Amino acid sequence: MSRPKATRVSMADVAKLAGVSSQTVSRVANGHPSVVGSTRQQVLAAMKELHYRPNSAARALKSGQFRTIGVILFTLSSTGNSRTLEAIATHAALQGYAITLIPVAVPTQDSVLGAFTRLGELAVDGVIVIMEVHLLDAATVTLPPNVQVVVVDSDAGDRYAVVDTDQADGARQAVEHLLELGHRTVWHVTGPEESFAGERRTQAWRDTLTAAGREIPPPLRGDWSAESGYRAGLALADEPGCTAVFAANDQMALGVLRAMHERGRAVPADVSVVGFDDIPDATSFIPPLTTVHQDFAEVGRRCVEGILRQIDSGETGPGTALVPTRLQVRSSTAPPPPGR
Template sequence: MSRKTSPRVKRTADARRPPGMADVARVAGVSAQTVSRVLSGHPNVHERTRVRVLAAVEQLGYRRNNAARVLSSGRSRTIGVVTMRNHSSSGGRITAGIENAALAVGYTVSVATTPSLDTSAVEAALSRLADQDVEGVVLAVPLIHTNRRIEQLTESVPTVTVDGSRTAATEVVAMDQARVAELATRHLLDLGHHSVWHVAGPAQWLEAVERREGWRLTLEAAGRPVPPVLEGDWSPASGYRNGLVLGRVPDVTAVFVASDEMAFGLLKALHETGRRVPEDISVVGVDDIDLAEYGRPPLTTVAQPFGEMGALAVTHLLRSITAPDTLPEPPTVEPRLVVRSSTAPPRTAAGAS
């Protein structure tokens, strides 16, 4: 009895799975990217190819309701954004920049969050956006590793990243994170500090890796010793834990912290261990969050124009959607050092001057 019914069960299970873009591509005998271009209304598609793809869409019932909406207008006029769930304020500011720029040109934004940087989680977020017929995607997560499915999705849908990560098909609007670290470290060395300690972000984040490397190279270029790296996770709590360690190291006079939020935790720990800022230890953060200028003391930091990055990502994504054959060099957004009261010359240098 079970042998007779099992094929029916399998067919029922298959019927519950809606056809995907790859199914349409297989039936039409084209690539998934060509299917995406037909459904997005790209002009540079041969008419016979367009007819073949639309016939496959009709045959398979591919996202019938949503596909019908797209085909009636030729465009979905929607941009997808992949971002981290419960990420720091920087992620929200990038998303706000994307939304403002998209709305200004008549596009809506659909956000898919991922709980982690695991490739399967990022793949799931991209797949959700692809199923909504977005015309393009801004990948606002630090994608260091990819898999075959992520490569396929970013090839089939125009994609721009905003953090320097890339797949084979993505375009990048990047902040030079090594330059971020250089500005912070060079500022402290120029004040007269012999070396600079570093509280780094998590190693799976590309921007954290690049800041760590920029810090190290700046010290080495100046002929200064490179202290051991302390590991953080972007949270104020991790900055606090590392601050308790640094506060008990007598020869520490300067610290470059990979984010403002960690820097605030570190400031609290230094206060509790009796180390004054900036009299005993100078501290530089990254991001220039809204609280930075209201700290005690106000925090010297490297500002990143997140809204500008989001807006530039939209500009380049729309160019990729409407004119896919033009590939200008993507921009690198320049960071800016904001000097406040948390940095000063070391006491020995101040006393000698």
């Protein structure tokens, strides 16, 4: 480590140039009222001349606040995570907060624990966790006491504040849409086992079919990837009774579409397909995909609001906030072929 030491301009420098005390400079910088106009002008001029910028480290040391929110996440490769992160960053910036990213390479308990441990040394006032959350269980103890937490995609509503898309209602809308079109039942390609979001979508699919008194076909396990949707789709294409498929996300729906296409089963004439997420590309699938729209921006906004409320009040606020979903009907769904 060399010492470039670009001799940062401090309040003392500004004070000297303006002929006032450094405390007056501080008052001007923080908009304190009891500074007379002429003095304020002088200080502002000096600041400008020296290109003064406050030192956030010193400020944080003094105030104990960093005006920074940490975001722990496992991956950015899913549309949902990156869109949520973007919304978080945007809203945090509006409130004058910065975002520090804490990637967890492998979603093991050890690495999550490691992330939480490092957290104590990180300059953050609060943390938003975007992750399958049963990995958090053991991490609770390590949480620094003065750091607030908001969790996305979790069932930890009893311990932390949780913000999530209303997965169950979205899945219900998807399944009911297909039943209303006249399908006897709806087949399902699930997300990975360890995903709470996926679990909840699957549960709601099952519940909706049960409530309607329909038969429940065996679900096919996917892992969110288009590839896994394709494999499931190949299996479904060979099921003669399958006329409607609910894929737990749009990527897997894309895979199902390809499988149906390759096996010569027309969508939506022979088989209807519904996805979940409403990624931008979904409008250009073949055919354009009917899917459940998630409002990631709203999720991000509520996360920031929640964490800031906690930081300001100093109180953790367990409880779950659900962001509603909306079914976006496009061209991949239709009534079943006659005779079914």
